[in-house]
Amino acid sequence: MSGGVNTTALVIFVFFFVLVAVVGFAAARWRRAESMLHLNEWGLGGRSFGTFVTWFLLGGDLYTAYTFIAVPALIFGVGAQGFFAVPYTIIAYPLIFVFMARLWSVSHVHGYVTPADFVRGRFGSKTLATVVALTGILATMPYIALQLVGIQVVLDVMGVGGSSSSSWIVQDLPLFIAFALLAAYTYTSGLRAPALIAFIKDALIYLVIIVAIIYIPIKLGGFGHIFDAAEKHLSSTNPATHKPFGSIIPATADSQWAFGTLALGSAMALFMYPHSITGILASRSRNVIRRNASIMPAYSFMLALLALLGFMAIAAPGVLGAVAKAGKNAQLSVPLLFDSMFPDWFTGVAFAAIGIGALVPAAIMSIAASNLFTRNIYKEFFRPDATPREETRVSQTVSLLVKLGALMFVLFMDKSFAINLQLLGGIWILQTFPSIVFGLYTRWFHRWALVAGWAVAMGYGTWAAYGVEAPGKPGSHFGGSIAPIPFIGGSWYIALTGFVMNVLIAVILTLILKALKAPEGKDETKPPEYDADAEEPGVKDLPEPAAP
């Protein structure tokens, strides 16, 4: 904990990291993943694995620093509000079930590999496609930042530099190590990450989850006792805000609206991210997406139990005090809980699971974002006839820049709750929803109206998020993701408020532009292409994007 280095835990942590790096490197030589499209575990679902293995691998994809660190930290800090992640993961799957099969079909007829490809073909608009690509790259950065925070906090609790030091370089040392690890991992094996790494990673993660959600509640005297302790703490007055810390149920209308809109906005945003779309498109057929969407909800159950670790951290003796001592960084709550509950060697295993569970998705995200840049911006505007070699080089550079961007988000954003990093990404990425999802069903919207709706919503969302102060820190910025709706009030997730504005503007401007007979652009898709399935005429495998 504070002060000394937990040597046993650190040795085991390093052991697993080296193991994953070596296995990744060796396996990459033995059998290289065919393309970037197959890196993501959604993509693996389309290949020769049976249903159980598919289920195993897909589930592992869910357990990133978001589930292990950020969600429990929010529950630790404010209580019930953080549990929005559960309805979020419940409703994300019906959405994927409905929308993504159509995107799969049209993409496999026309060879689209990114959301921007589709938007360009559907609306005949380079501007709209560029806007969608740039939003994807921007929104991915804070999401990667959240993964960096996940690695940072476990290093911190093991005593590698961190919050207990007074010098800022030593304080931020875990963050810089996390960044270096990510860059090195992406460079060596992350880009060819074979299924083998996914197996090690997921086995480790499941082991830790199962132990954590069974062993800790028993050791703390059951859920009744945990919730009693949580309620007592959350209803006490926070000296920084002179209000209660939070509550164990969302009791006010405002907090219920915030809870519901956070869940809905996050679910709608989830599959707009470049890495999710690339992975989903790599499925073998449109109905594999649906099958996966119907077996996945079982995972939300474990996610919910992991979220409750936040309450357990409140109830566990010593954790509240240790978090307060380490600069009130709520993200330390789960690592500190593990550290106080588990023997040192298992703490090492658990921290390795969290660390690798953050590393792999962060690598996939940064590759997806850099491929988006290479394909939809670099080749589109700068070098249409770039050689594959050149594409690879550009992708590598951009991938590093994206990670540097993520590092900036960690350094300069408010640190009260890391989940706000992911929620900020959601505010941005959700504004591409009308162009992509409405575009799957109708060409009614005018391309310029969609650009205008996006621009206003991006501007509003960024401005509104900038204006949110962190609890107890007057004058701070980007301290939360909930704000009143302009002229109406209440408290909504900013992403959803922006989305409503976006749609309203798109509808009104479409009516005006149609009345003015503004040029609509060419639509290269045809209605039957949205229902086509594998092994049908016209449906082909997707081209391989540059895989550095």
Place this chain on the structure above:
Amino acid sequence: MSDKPPGWSAARVIAVAVLLIAPFVGTLWVSSYSRTEPAFIGLPFFYWYLLVWVIVSALCTGLAYVLTMRVERQRHAWRRARAAQPPQGEGDGA
């Protein structure tokens, strides 16, 4: 064979729609379940209610998948059969 792909019956559309919309109503109507009582094994109502919805929503999506696949298989077979026919110089050429 018929000129149009096998379609969705109204009953099937409604059934699938209800199965896919139910989780939204069940989880986003927060005021309907935002209370602590009755508790179950120490978990306040709010928490175990959402845990139950995790299971119910999995069943809903699973059933929707089964209902959807029947039509998808028929359509798939229809499209392949049509593609195998000699061209007649009409149709949308998809």
